[in-house]
Amino acid sequence: MVKKRIAIILAALLILSMLTGLALGAPQVTLNISKSSAAVGDSITASGSSNPDEWVSIKLLDSTKSIVFYDAVKPNLSGNYSCTFKVPQISSGTLTVVAGYESNVATQLLAIPVSGGGGGGGGGFVSPTGNTVGSGGGTIEEAGVRVSFPANAVSSDIKVSINKLNASSVPAIASGFKLLGEAYEISSDRNTTFAKPVTITLPFDWNQADKDKYGIGLYTWNNSQWVILEQVKVDSTAGKISGEVKHFSKFAVLAREREKEKEPAKDVIAPVKATLKDITGHWAEKPIYELVALGAVSGYPDGSFKPDSSIMRAEFATILIQAFKLEARSGQTFADTAQHWAKDSISTAAAHGIVSGYSADSFGPDDLITREQMAVMISKAANLPAAQGKSFSDSAQIADWAQAAVAAASSKNIISGYPDNSFRPKANAKRTEAVSVIIKAIN
Numbered sequence: 001m002v003k004k005r006i007a008i009i010l011a012a013l014l015i016l017s018m019l020t021g022l023a024l025g026a027p028q029v030t031l032n033i034s035k036s037s038a039a040v041g042d043s044i045t046a047s048g049s050s051n052p053d054e055w056v057s058i059k060l061l062d063s064t065k066s067i068v069f070y071d072a073v074k075p076n077l078s079g080n081y082s083c084t085f086k087v088p089q090i091s092s093g094t095l096t097v098v099a100g101y102e103s104n105v106a107t108q109l110l111a112i113p114v115s116g117g118g119g120g121g122g123g124g125f126v127s128p129t130g131n132t133v134g135s136g137g138g139t140i141e142e143a144g145v146r147v148s149f150p151a152n153a154v155s156s157d158i159k160v161s162i163n164k165l166n167a168s169s170v171p172a173i174a175s176g177f178k179l180l181g182e183a184y185e186i187s188s189d190r191n192t193t194f195a196k197p198v199t200i201t202l203p204f205d206w207n208q209a210d211k212d213k214y215g216i217g218l219y220t221w222n223n224s225q226w227v228i229l230e231q232v233k234v235d236s237t238a239g240k241i242s243g244e245v246k247h248f249s250k251f252a253v254l255a256r257e258r259e260k261e262k263e264p265a266k267d268v269i270a271p272v273k274a275t276l277k278d279i280t281g282h283w284a285e286k287p288i289y290e291l292v293a294l295g296a297v298s299g300y301p302d303g304s305f306k307p308d309s310s311i312m313r314a315e316f317a318t319i320l321i322q323a324f325k326l327e328a329r330s331g332q333t334f335a336d337t338a339q340h341w342a343k344d345s346i347s348t349a350a351a352h353g354i355v356s357g358y359s360a361d362s363f364g365p366d367d368l369i370t371r372e373q374m375a376v377m378i379s380k381a382a383n384l385p386a387a388q389g390k391s392f393s394d395s396a397q398i399a400d401w402a403q404a405a406v407a408a409a410s411s412k413n414i415i416s417g418y419p420d421n422s423f424r425p426k427a428n429a430k431r432t433e434a435v436s437v438i439i440k441a442i443n
Contacts, residue, residue, distance in 0.1 A: 031106035197244035296322035314365035
């Protein structure tokens, strides 16, 4: 009888010690969501607490328990985590938000009003179905990689594949470089060049390289070599880096060893000088390479620059911000730039007084820039003083709001007319013209 009691006591103590160990070693994951009801495209923040040493996965499950969104976040030292996502398009009216790891999870229900099918013209966020995205844009996430399409980047549905490359499939990495994390191949069922830049976001692990010895960059495999993407955004805390592309390829986060005493420590390595295949002998070859060296402009993934193509207002504003090294600021966000790839650059340009838009709600980011619009932006960016400018044969056609800017820019020979003494204020500026005026303004 005594032995039986001892056995029961020992069993109870064992169970108690296991429960105590669980409580001490694995804090229960908690989950809160910023809204209990939201529409498709709304931003939702999932937050809570967990073990600081464990990654917290965030999943959205539809009514069939299929995963329609996935991400993973690392809590801070206090054990707090946060993840923001957009509500995807679903056929059901309810999503289950799941946060945690292994069996230690917490859930919340998110009610989604089902829309009535379509309506016209909004141009709002449209999430992809599975790994298919259409003209409405959307974001695809898989294997820790995020691919974000703006509206009208593609004209019809494409199916996107994201594959992690095994060691034997990763293209050779040159001496002085280190691979941070994994390399990926992103492809689609149609070989297409996107009408608007698509944002690629890759995870990386800084612990694989010495921050003081290496700089980081996002690279794409192009023309049998790793080529750095310019104008990337790095979130070292979250371990993510983003850049824009016009078509898919293989991608990797690489750390490059810095040259001692020649390169200051920084998060993003300087772009390497590209060799552009279609500007050799062009009148603008020198200024193009000068602007490339400044990291303000780049060629296309196929190695071309397309010097005689027109340039959009958003592109010109972005190049100005980069070329003049203007501090990022929070300025006006127009209704038609809220979801645009150049939103931050346009907002910064507005804060510096370089752009004001057509109206309080409209900037026209994808409109081709005219020569008189270009003159206004460059004059404001360079703070050109008022001056008596050149007299052109069509000066009367220059808009009143652009007269002073054209005069100031032409007086400094930053922008000039054509051999027939015309200015052609309403004509669309070429990429080479944009590069030329910016380099002249800087110099």
